[in-house]
Amino acid sequence: MASPVGLELFHQIEQFYFREARLFNEKRYREWLESMVDREVYYWLPIFEERYRADRKPPPEFPPAIYDDNYKDLEERIERFETNLIWMEDPPSRIRHLITNLEVYHAANADELETFSNFLVCRNRREHEQTLMIGGREDRLRRHPDGWRLLRRKINVPQRVIMDTNLYYFI
Amino acid sequence: MSIEVGKLLDHRNGIQKKRIFWDEELYRLEMERIFARSWLFLTHESEIPKPGDFFCTYMGEDAVIVTRTRSGEIRAYLNTCTHRGNQLCQAEAGNTRSFTCSYHGWSFDLEGKLAAVPLEADAYHNLLDKDRLGLPRVPKVESFGGFIFGCFDPDAPSLRDYLGEMAWYLETFTARAGVELLGPPLKSVLHCNWKVPTENFICDSYHVGWTHAAALKVMGGPLAAMSGNTQAPPGIGIQVSTRHGHGFGVIWEAASALHRQPDYEEFLRAKQPEVAALLGEMRGKLYRAHWDAGIFPNCSFLYGTNIWKMWHPRGPHECEVWSWTLVEKDMPADLKRKIQKEALRTFGTAGTFESDDGVNMHGCTYTNAGPHARRGEMVSVMGIDHDSTHPELPGFVNDANYSEIAMRGFYRFYAELAEARDWNEIIARTHTVARNGGNSNGAPQTATPRP
Numbered sequence: 001m002a003s004p005v006g007l008e009l010f011h012q013i014e015q016f017y018f019r020e021a022r023l024f025n026e027k028r029y030r031e032w033l034e035s036m037v038d039r040e041v042y043y044w045l046p047i048f049e050e051r052y053r054a055d056r057k058p059p060p061e062f063p064p065a066i067y068d069d070n071y072k073d074l075e076e077r078i079e080r081f082e083t084n085l086i087w088m089e090d091p092p093s094r095i096r097h098l099i100t101n102l103e104v105y106h107a108a109n110a111d112e113l114e115t116f117s118n119f120l121v122c123r124n125r126r127e128h129e130q131t132l133m134i135g136g137r138e139d140r141l142r143r144h145p146d147g148w149r150l151l152r153r154k155i156n157v158p159q160r161v162i163m164d165t166n167l168y169y170f171i
Numbered sequence: 172m173s174i175e176v177g178k179l180l181d182h183r184n185g186i187q188k189k190r191i192f193w194d195e196e197l198y199r200l201e202m203e204r205i206f207a208r209s210w211l212f213l214t215h216e217s218e219i220p221k222p223g224d225f226f227c228t229y230m231g232e233d234a235v236i237v238t239r240t241r242s243g244e245i246r247a248y249l250n251t252c253t254h255r256g257n258q259l260c261q262a263e264a265g266n267t268r269s270f271t272c273s274y275h276g277w278s279f280d281l282e283g284k285l286a287a288v289p290l291e292a293d294a295y296h297n298l299l300d301k302d303r304l305g306l307p308r309v310p311k312v313e314s315f316g317g318f319i320f321g322c323f324d325p326d327a328p329s330l331r332d333y334l335g336e337m338a339w340y341l342e343t344f345t346a347r348a349g350v351e352l353l354g355p356p357l358k359s360v361l362h363c364n365w366k367v368p369t370e371n372f373i374c375d376s377y378h379v380g381w382t383h384a385a386a387l388k389v390m391g392g393p394l395a396a397m398s399g400n401t402q403a404p405p406g407i408g409i410q411v412s413t414r415h416g417h418g419f420g421v422i423w424e425a426a427s428a429l430h431r432q433p434d435y436e437e438f439l440r441a442k443q444p445e446v447a448a449l450l451g452e453m454r455g456k457l458y459r460a461h462w463d464a465g466i467f468p469n470c471s472f473l474y475g476t477n478i479w480k481m482w483h484p485r486g487p488h489e490c491e492v493w494s495w496t497l498v499e500k501d502m503p504a505d506l507k508r509k510i511q512k513e514a515l516r517t518f519g520t521a522g523t524f525e526s527d528d529g530v531n532m533h534g535c536t537y538t539n540a541g542p543h544a545r546r547g548e549m550v551s552v553m554g555i556d557h558d559s560t561h562p563e564l565p566g567f568v569n570d571a572n573y574s575e576i577a578m579r580g581f582y583r584f585y586a587e588l589a590e591a592r593d594w595n596e597i598i599a600r601t602h603t604v605a606r607n608g609g610n611s612n613g614a615p616q617t618a619t620p621r622p
Contacts, residue, residue: 045521049355055265057224061504062353064496066520068512076389080523085385085398088530160263161491162359165529167521 002105013104016148021097029078038142038149043069045155093125111143131164182583185552192364193539198487204589205468206231208324210333212470213237216317217351223266229483236260240281247321248283248306279306316345326594336565337417343454347446348501353511356493359520363532365484373465374577376420386523394428410574413566416467416584418577425461426475430513453563477510478518551575
């Protein structure tokens with residue numbers, strides 16, 4: 001297992017995630033992309049299949065994913081928000097991200113870190129709608145001259161059947 | 172039956188009562204009259220290629236196991252133990268030699284036979300008649316183009332006859348090299364009646380420019396002009412309604428419109444001559460068109476965008492959407508992967524298009540909680556005076572990009588099936604229509620009543 005980082009770096013990374021959560025809460029997606037995301041990012045939310053433990057059927061050759069995004073894909077999703085033509089977001093929904101259980105480790109490459117965190121995302125829409133999503137993230141961050149940036153993110157969502165109408169928000 | 176379905180639906184004038192999206196009683200009737208009588212999509216042969224492979228799904232609200240037996244035959248069983256009724260198989264897919272119940276360990280083989288009962292001698296004194304306690308079989312299971320469907324009604328016509336004229340259209344992409352579905356499916360809950368997304372996919376090109384204005388604008392390219400519904404490009408598409416409530420809308424030369432890289436378009440152009448040689452010029456043309464389509468009652472797909480969907484009903488006000496990616500078998504692996512990415516990016520659970528729809532579908536359902544709203548009516552009159560037949564295309568055709576002809580056809584058959592005594596009555600009516608109508612000029616004779 002890679003070694004955990006010292007207190008000061010841990011604090012920096014914790015602040016990185018709290019800032020990211022605040023940008024998501026305030027829907028400042030463009031700012032998030034341009035100041036916190038590496039150009040070589042891979043942002044991935046795979047689905048899983050409920051199989052028996054002893055099952056021997058091979059995994060699918062083409063595993064589906066809810067997010068399978070590179071930088072350009074993320075940017076296009078953000079441009080879609082920026083059109084102001086998404087009726088679901090007008091009136092806007094309210095969203096809140098809580099980030100917990102942070103672990104930060106040195107990666108083999110000195111300019112990179114590996115992290116684990118849990119999230120709770122609550123989205124409220126219109127009068128009554130409230131949906132909760134709890135899960136985990138496995139990230140790789142890369143050092144840039146102006147701070148750390150997201151290089152890779154795997155999002156683990158435990159719901160097999162997603163209980164929300166869509167997952168069109170960043171985690 | 173205490174509900175008179177015919178009074179809720181007026182297909183001649185294109186009117187549906189709003190309560191069809193809300194009533195509990197009608198929903199229960201649908202389970203008995205629509206879902207118990209229709210051929211329902213189960214899975215694709217490519218998802219269960221080997222003996223012992225299985226896939227669990229639903230027919231209406233009935234859980235079923237679809238499996239391939241040792242001899243390679245595909246069968247479907249109710250997913251319920253014959254002892255005390257527990258859910259038998261609790262994995263969604265896999266490969267197995269038998270299905271064993273988690274309650275008392277009763278075990279059923281791939282042929283559905285009760286094969287093993289723990290403590291059979293001590294508990295049952297060896298008197299248990301195991302031959303009578305096999306899994307209840309779905310009486311009809313058949314495939315078309317590798318798509319496996321099941322039907323609970325032993326009197327229903329064959330799957331080929333049920334698809335009817337729609338099968339002629341489906342051959343456009345199934346007949347040349349064959350297709351497969353890339354699973355497992357994405358699954359999510361929609362807070363809407365199952366008919367709302369169904370009627371949307373079967374004909375609604377009208378909502379595209381408005382509901383999906385944001386995604387169209389970002390995408391650029393030829394379809395960006397549709398964003399905002401300020402112009403209706405003439406002659407870009409048609410709408411089709413076929414016998415048994417199936418239907419689809421077409422945008423010509425737009426199959427790959429939602430794909431950002433050129434290789435899918437190049438593949439279609441390269442294969443189009445083969446399709447035309449095999450099936451004729453018209454289906455060659457359809458091969459490069461984009462389709463939004465519905466197979467009655469609750470299976471939908473977008474050919475071109477290549478998403479394949481089931482809307483499983485979960486009570487009158489909720490359904491579950493399952494989404495696979497459709498690819499042709501002889502596509503290179505790299506192209507299959509790219510098509511999957513684009514299909515799920517646009518019409519998956521976080522789809523740039525799909526995520527616009529759920530909100531409208533919720534709204535179309537839940538406004539009917541109010542008794543005054545529920546007493547009202549909805550209209551599907553778009554293009555109603557322009558429904559026609561076509562010299563080359565089976566079914567009824569509306570030669571315009573915007574028309575609700577297939578929605579009218581859907582509800583027409585919905586009412587017919589709900590009110591019919593049995594399938595024999597429907598089949599007899601089909602023959603009458605075919606004698607009196609029908610297309611000429613070599614197109615398959617239409618058996619579709621005017622929607």
